[in-house]
Amino acid sequence: MTTTEQNIDDILVPILEQVSDPEIPVLSIMDMGVVRSAVIENNKVKVQITPTYSGCPAMDVIGDDIKAALKHAGYDSEVELILHPAWTTDWITPRGRKALEDYGIAAPLGPEADKDVLLHGKRIVKCTNCGSQNTRLVSQFGSTACKAQFQCDDCQEPFDYFKCLK
Amino acid sequence: MKQNLYNYILGIADNSLILGQRMGELCGHGPSLETDIACTNISLDLFGQVRSYFQYASKLAGDGRTEDDIAMLRQEREYVNVLLVEQPNTDFAYTIARHFLFDVYHLLFLTELEKSKDLTLSAIAKKCIKEVRYHERFTSDWMKRLGDGTAESKAKIQEAINDLWTYTDELFHQTKADKAMVAEGIGVDVTKLKDAYYEKVNEVLTEATLETPESKYFQKGGKKGIHTEHMGYLLAELQYMQRAYPNMEW
Numbered sequence: 001m002t003t004t005e006q007n008i009d010d011i012l013v014p015i016l017e018q019v020s021d022p023e024i025p026v027l028s029i030m031d032m033g034v035v036r037s038a039v040i041e042n043n044k045v046k047v048q049i050t051p052t053y054s055g056c057p058a059m060d061v062i063g064d065d066i067k068a069a070l071k072h073a074g075y076d077s078e079v080e081l082i083l084h085p086a087w088t089t090d091w092i093t094p095r096g097r098k099a100l101e102d103y104g105i106a107a108p109l110g111p112e113a114d115k116d117v118l119l120h121g122k123r124i125v126k127c128t129n130c131g132s133q134n135t136r137l138v139s140q141f142g143s144t145a146c147k148a149q150f151q152c153d154d155c156q157e158p159f160d161y162f163k164c165l166k
Numbered sequence: 167m168k169q170n171l172y173n174y175i176l177g178i179a180d181n182s183l184i185l186g187q188r189m190g191e192l193c194g195h196g197p198s199l200e201t202d203i204a205c206t207n208i209s210l211d212l213f214g215q216v217r218s219y220f221q222y223a224s225k226l227a228g229d230g231r232t233e234d235d236i237a238m239l240r241q242e243r244e245y246v247n248v249l250l251v252e253q254p255n256t257d258f259a260y261t262i263a264r265h266f267l268f269d270v271y272h273l274l275f276l277t278e279l280e281k282s283k284d285l286t287l288s289a290i291a292k293k294c295i296k297e298v299r300y301h302e303r304f305t306s307d308w309m310k311r312l313g314d315g316t317a318e319s320k321a322k323i324q325e326a327i328n329d330l331w332t333y334t335d336e337l338f339h340q341t342k343a344d345k346a347m348v349a350e351g352i353g354v355d356v357t358k359l360k361d362a363y364y365e366k367v368n369e370v371l372t373e374a375t376l377e378t379p380e381s382k383y384f385q386k387g388g389k390k391g392i393h394t395e396h397m398g399y400l401l402a403e404l405q406y407m408q409r410a411y412p413n414m415e416w
Contacts, residue, residue, distance in 0.1 A: 002216075008193075051293075053210075053211060053214060053297060054211055054214030054215045054218060054293055054294060054297060055210035055212070055213050055215070055217075056210045056214065057210070063270065083218060083289040083290055083292075083293045084285070084289035084292065084293075085204025085292070086289070086292045086293040086296060087293075088296075090223070098259070111194070118303065119196065119303060119307070138200060139200030139201075139203060139204055139299065140204060140304050140307070141200075141202070141203050141204035141207040141208070141300075143203070144207070145207040145208075145211055145297070147211055149203075163300065164295050166296070
């Protein structure tokens with residue numbers, strides 16, 4: 001079993017940064033935190049990725065995209081899906097959070113604030129369009145399992161909120 | 167092959183598979199767009215979890231059976247899910263009540279499975295529990311909304327709870343594989359979850375201004391492969407593709 005530490009060869013970082021989440025194309029899989037290790041062994045790259053959600057249909061595509069990107073850079077590779085340690089939204093990098101917000105998806109709050117928002121209707125999620133906190137939960141599940149649907153009561157913009165997973 | 171462990175994994179995974187199939191039936195049929203999407207997302211979570219379990223089972227079987235074979239090509243009597251999860255989507259109240267009654271159990275179960283000596287099962291549990299927490303929030307929330315809603319929603323959710331109550335006790339029955347796995351420190355002793363389960367269910371029902379059923383007559387059989395009349399229809403739909411076009415892949 002691996003630890004929470006990532007183990008990625010420096011030389012591979014720029015290659016893996018080119019691979020993005022197919023459902024959130026602005027976000028690289030590195031900023032998403034799904035790549036847990038990538039090492040070169042006997043001219044072959046061994047990559048370990050972890051799913052955001054168990055049923056995430058993007059994982060198969062991400063695996064194929066990683067292989068294609070590495071192939072393009074001249075490496076054969078093997079991609080393994082690991083479940084432990086389980087992915088958490090804490091692994092999204094600050095750059096990743098900014099990319100999400102710019103794309104129109106509110107980045108996850110901490111676990112307590114997340115509960116307040118999803119269970120008690122507290123208005124603290126910032127609208128990605130106008131920045132107002134006068135927003136309300138429309139549905140606990142949005143366009144994908146990892147997001148909830150919100151609407152801003154000031155500018156009326158509907159938007160997704162990336163749920164906290166910890 | 168480690169037969170007890172294999173059977174034990176099927177016992178866990180079949181619940182999620184069959185419940186996932188039931189929730190998936192609402193795709194395009196949910197009462198509102200938001201609930202439709204929620205139900206199908208929950209279904210997707212469950213199927214994702216099932217894949218992890220069946221991939222492990224496939225490795226243990228070691229005879230070439232894939233995760234898809236295990237999911238799609240068994241006969242009705244070989245499925246060991248509890249009767250609760252195969253009950254039909256009579257109406258939205260039944261859908262929510264069934265899922266709520268399972269979620270409370272699922273969360274307690276996974277909390278214990280996290281401590282399993284089997285590292286794969288423990289890792290799967292740690293992954294699943296984060297998702298199931300959201301499911302439990304969603305269904306508890308709807309229990310309260312329907313129970314403490316209009317006279318009609320209250321009557322319907324109470325009827326659904328009363329009807330489904332008879333399937334709750336089976337969640338805490340131990341199979342032969344359960345006992346063997348508990349003895350090895352791999353499995354969860356479900357009999358010990360019973361009190362906490364009914365306490366939690368009662369708490370939500372009370373908050374939802376609903377009555378906790380008093381009936382002590384309980385149905386059982388699913389864990390031994392003896393299912394209700396609804397199971398055959400469910401499997402017919404679940405297995406259609408693999409039966410009609412053997413070995414087809416996405």
